[in-house]
Amino acid sequence: MKARIPGANNMGNLMQQAQKMQEQMQETQAELEAREYETSAGGGVIKVNINGKKEITKVTIDPSVVDPDDVEMLEDLVAAAVNEAIRTVEDDAAEEMGKITGGLGGLGIPGMM
Numbered sequence: 001m002k003a004r005i006p007g008a009n010n011m012g013n014l015m016q017q018a019q020k021m022q023e024q025m026q027e028t029q030a031e032l033e034a035r036e037y038e039t040s041a042g043g044g045v046i047k048v049n050i051n052g053k054k055e056i057t058k059v060t061i062d063p064s065v066v067d068p069d070d071v072e073m074l075e076d077l078v079a080a081a082v083n084e085a086i087r088t089v090e091d092d093a094a095e096e097m098g099k100i101t102g103g104l105g106g107l108g109i110p111g112m113m
Contacts, residue, residue, distance in 0.1 A: 024100045032096060037088050041081035048078075050085040052093070 033052040040047045045065040049058035059081075065074060 021100060025097060028096050028100060032093050035092070037085060039081055039084040039088050041084060042077045046077045046081040048081040048085040050089055052089060054086055054089050056082065056085065
């Protein structure tokens with residue numbers, strides 16, 4: 001007769017679930033990194049394309065906003081568009097990972113967002 005260790009079966013199930021969650025997170029991370037996003041500022045006069053790795057791939061500036069006497073405004077618009085692009089990527093990643101972890105990321109578990 002085998003001795004049964006209380007909870008051993010539950011621990012095995014928990015480990016399988018954790019491994020499955022980790023695999024799902026890796027797949028989702030790869031999908032997120034492949035995504036492309038476009039954001040804008042100033043009513044669309046500045047557009048920023050960014051990928052899921054948070055790499056800016058393109059910046060488009062409407063010539064009507066280029067004023068040599070007001071470079072500061074252009075700089076502010078570019079900064080706003082880039083910041084919006086980064087927020088968009090981070091929000092999308094948090095939402096997609098949250099679907100997998102069910103909010104476990106906030107528990108301080110290593111590797112969980």
